Amino acid sequence: MNDLREELYRLPGGEKFNLCIQCGTCSASCPSVSAMRYSPRQVIALVRAGMVQEVLHSNAVWMCASCYMCTVRCPRDIQPTELMHTLQLLAARLGLIADRSPAPAFYRAFRASVKAHGRAHEFGIMFNFLLGRPGKALRMLPVAISLFRRGRLSLRVPRTRGASELATILSALRQGGESETPAALTVAQGGVSA
Amino acid sequence: MKAYSYFPGCCCDEGTGVAYGISTRAIAAPLEIELRRLADWNCCGSAPMWALDSAEGACASLRNLALAEQAGLDLVTHCSSCYLMLRKAHTVFTRDTALSFQLRRALRSAGLEYGGRVRVRHLAEILLDDLGPEAISRRVRKKLTGLRVGCYYGCQTVRPQGIDHPEFPTRLERLVASLGADAVDFPFKTRCCGASLMFSEDGLALSLVRKILESATARGVQCLVTVCPFCQINLDAFQRHVNGRFGTRFNVPVLFLTQLIGIALGLEPRSLGLEKNIVLPAPVLAAYVG
Numbered sequence: 001m002n003d004l005r006e007e008l009y010r011l012p013g014g015e016k017f018n019l020c021i022q023c024g025t026c027s028a029s030c031p032s033v034s035a036m037r038y039s040p041r042q043v044i045a046l047v048r049a050g051m052v053q054e055v056l057h058s059n060a061v062w063m064c065a066s067c068y069m070c071t072v073r074c075p076r077d078i079q080p081t082e083l084m085h086t087l088q089l090l091a092a093r094l095g096l097i098a099d100r101s102p103a104p105a106f107y108r109a110f111r112a113s114v115k116a117h118g119r120a121h122e123f124g125i126m127f128n129f130l131l132g133r134p135g136k137a138l139r140m141l142p143v144a145i146s147l148f149r150r151g152r153l154s155l156r157v158p159r160t161r162g163a164s165e166l167a168t169i170l171s172a173l174r175q176g177g178e179s180e181t182p183a184a185l186t187v188a189q190g191g192v193s194a
Numbered sequence: 195m196k197a198y199s200y201f202p203g204c205c206c207d208e209g210t211g212v213a214y215g216i217s218t219r220a221i222a223a224p225l226e227i228e229l230r231r232l233a234d235w236n237c238c239g240s241a242p243m244w245a246l247d248s249a250e251g252a253c254a255s256l257r258n259l260a261l262a263e264q265a266g267l268d269l270v271t272h273c274s275s276c277y278l279m280l281r282k283a284h285t286v287f288t289r290d291t292a293l294s295f296q297l298r299r300a301l302r303s304a305g306l307e308y309g310g311r312v313r314v315r316h317l318a319e320i321l322l323d324d325l326g327p328e329a330i331s332r333r334v335r336k337k338l339t340g341l342r343v344g345c346y347y348g349c350q351t352v353r354p355q356g357i358d359h360p361e362f363p364t365r366l367e368r369l370v371a372s373l374g375a376d377a378v379d380f381p382f383k384t385r386c387c388g389a390s391l392m393f394s395e396d397g398l399a400l401s402l403v404r405k406i407l408e409s410a411t412a413r414g415v416q417c418l419v420t421v422c423p424f425c426q427i428n429l430d431a432f433q434r435h436v437n438g439r440f441g442t443r444f445n446v447p448v449l450f451l452t453q454l455i456g457i458a459l460g461l462e463p464r465s466l467g468l469e470k471n472i473v474l475p476a477p478v479l480a481a482y483v484g
Contacts, residue, residue, distance in 0.1 A: 031385065031386040031388060031402055032388075032391070032395075032398060034398075035395060035397075035398045062394065063391070063395065063398075065349075065386045065388055065389075065390055065391055065402075066241055066349070066350070066390055067349035067350075067353065067385075067386035068349055068350070068353035068354045068360070069349070069353065069361075069386065071353065071354050072353055072354055072360040072361065073361075079354075081354070085244070085245055085248075088245040088246075089245060089246070089247070089248060092245065092246045092247070101394065102393070102394045102395075103391075103394035103395075104246075106242065106393050106394050107241075107242035107243075107245055107246050108242075108246065110240065110242035110243065111242055111243045111246055111247075111250075114236070114237040114239065114240075114243060114254065118236040118237065119204040119207075119236060119237045120204040120205070120209070120237050120240065121204075121209075122204070122205065122209045122210055126393075129393060136393075136396070139396060139435075140393075140396075142434070142435075143431050143432060143434075143435065146431060146434075146472050147210055147427075147431055147472070150469070150470045150471070150472060151212065151470055152209070152210045152211075152212055152213070152427075152431075152470055153209070153210065154208045154209060154212075156208070158204070158207075158208070160234050160235075160236065161234045162234040162235060162236040162257070163236065165234070165236075165257065165304045165306075166236045166253070166254060166257055166304075168303050168304045169253050169257060169300045169301060169303060169304050169306075170250055170253055170254075170300070171303075172299065172300040172302075172303030172304075173249055173250065173253055173296065173297075173300040
């Protein structure tokens with residue numbers, strides 16, 4: 001269990017888990033907090049307590065809206081948004097299904113589209129995602145129809161020469177072999193500089 | 195005429211944000227901006243790809259950066275998510291870690307190199323910094339006098355770093371004022387609309403949209419403008435959903451800033467994709483068109 005914690009700590013930015021003073025500014029700033037099993041502050045506390053599995057099994061990390069309000073307000077410069085993304089990545093790697101959150105399935109539909117076409121084909125993504133979710137599909141149908149009527153939902157699959165080149169790049173990425181600490185994890189801590 | 199490499203992004207090219215692409219290209223010529231579409235660009239990877247495997251997300255963005263570097267111009271995008279992802283890839287790559295070595299090798303497999311020299315910029319920055327509100331004002335042919343416009347910034351245009359202050363931005367208001375309109379401030383202008391959650395957690399996302407619309411209409415805005423395609427679709431296309439779910443009666447047109455600028459420049463509504471908005475802005479704009 002604590003191996004996971006140590007792994008998170010070793011990542012660039014991971015040491016920031018220990019800087020948290022549990023002030024709760026992140027949770028107070030979070031638009032999703034009311035729907036999260038654990039608030040962002042609790043997520044950090046749980047990770048520190050070695051309860052990474054509990055966090056990954058909950059819906060908390062998939063509820064992150066990536067709005068970065070916690071990040072700009074954190075008095076300790078912890079960048080909780082990036083920590084949430086790192087935890088998402090870890091959950092995806094370990095194949096942990098979080099509280100039946102549909103977000104990972106949506107992410108996978110998106111990624112499949114980009115890998116196939118080089119671009120995100122919105123209609124295809126919606127179709128794939130909603131196929132096994134009739135309730136949601138029914139709720140989304142009126143929106144899909146109105147978008148389609150206004151010419152905002154294209155059935156046409158994008159074709160670009162870039163698709164095959166991107167496929168080449170992505171397969172070359174895999175050929176290096178997986179490193180011990182998934183190198184991919186380090187990206188999530190990259191953040192953005194202006 | 196200043197030239198830029200132009201990255202439309204999937205959604206604004208021929209998807210749900212197509213009107214953003216149309217109106218951006220329509221106002222470019224009158225504003226003397228040359229947008230050279232990046233040939234064979236691919237998706238920036240966006241949040242989903244980065245979340246599942248961020249090295250893959252970085253590769254998707256880096257291919258575009260490598261192409262833009264060959265062109266030798268600043269890379270302009272009008273999508274706030276593409277803006278964030280492309281810059282993130284640049285940051286990750288130029289930090290020069292073991293990962294950037296891996297990314298460089300992957301790029302090379304397609305005969306590409308990235309030297310870290312591309313400046314990624316949001317279209318709003320071009321309008322604000324390279325052109326400036328005064329220059330835009332001089333080209334206005336239909337002053338939007340009396341139109342009460344709320345500027346909705348959302349998240350990724352200004353956070354974690356972006357075109358303006360992350361919590362109290364005011365620069366889009368200056369652009370709107372340069373068109374002769376009244377820029378109306380409202381408290382929720384940088385609150386998240388939940389766009390990334392609309393599919394997985396629609397109940398939550400709809401409640402976020404409701405709060406933003408409430409905040410804006412309480413200040414008497416006649417329309418909202420945004421510079422993010424996801425903010426636009428969330429506030430516009432899901433407005434009826436919000437009304438159905440919460441018993442509200444919102445009917446607020448949500449325009450791309452580029453559409454509003456186009457109207458002020460005297461361009462035809464059709465050339466700005468205005469008929470693609472779900473809440474049609476025609477009644478609100480009637481006095482300023484034709």
